[in-house]
Each structure stands twice: as structure tokens, then as C-alpha cells.
Amino acid sequence: MSKSLKRVRAAIEAAGLDTTILEMPGGTRTAADASREAGCEIDQIAKSIIFRGETTGNVVLFITAGGRQVDPVRAAALAGEALGRADADFVRQTTGFAIGGVAPLGHLTEPRIFFDRTLLGFETVYAAAGTPRHIFSVEPRALQRICDAQVSDFIS
DSSP: OOHHHHHHHHHHHHHTOOOOEEEOTTOOSSHHHHHHHHTSOGGGEEEEEEEEETTTOOEEEEEEETTOOBOHHHHHHHHTSOEEEOOHHHHHHHHSOOTTOOOSSOOSSOOEEEEEGGGGGSSOEEEEOSSTTEEEEEOHHHHHHHTTOEEEOOBO
């Protein structure tokens, strides 16, 4: 089992979530892949999008519905600073995850987290579990709570 998957499993257990991490045969690198593998709507995928604070260098995470895009202007206003693109090295170094498997929890560096209210319209959502092949299901309010994420409007 990969270190990333172990960290996510430990974070799920520490949060007291009753869920199972699923390994998907077709991979879950994109929201479209994950929704196909999970057999759900694309917006039921809780996608983790990482930005880098231009002033602070801090990690800022936006958990958004799979079919939505983060609006950079709204995101920067919420973060209180300009946000830059987080390249693969920054993502790996600060979160411990590779792009395509970034989980909403279990990060090496605690990010500031914002949560797309679109996800709250579903009974269940699916999130990456630290690899491009693993996901877990969770009630969206529980995910928002355990991530200590601020429910916000930041999609375009």
C-alpha cells in the first residue's frame, strides 16, 4: 500500500468516518474517470484543486464538484491573496499526493480549505483517496466538517 493511501486511510479512521476505500480498475485520475468508475454524476466527485498563495506560498485547497471549475478571481478573493498555479512538484511536495490522486484530507502540509456548496446537494460524494486508482464515498457535510472547510461560492 502506498504512503499516500496509508495517510488517507489514517485520516479517515481518525475522523471516525464509516467508509471503505475502493480501488477502481479503470483509474480515477480525472473527475470524468472517477464518475464513470463510481457510477455517479460527475458533480458527485469531490475534486481537490490546489493553488499556491502568491504572497505567502501557502497551500490553498478548493474542494469542488467534478463538473465545475474554480473561478480564479473568486478564489483569490476568498483566500485574501493572489493565487498561482500549483505545478506537480509543488502539489507533491506540500500535499504528498500526485496530481490525479489528491485527497481532501491527509495532506503533509495543512491547507486552507474552501468547499463548493454544490456538493451539499448530494446524499453521497466520492473523493480521491491518495492515488489515481482509489476513491472513497462520504456524506458531503461530513467531508466538509472533517476537512474544516469553509463553504463558499468560488465556481465559474
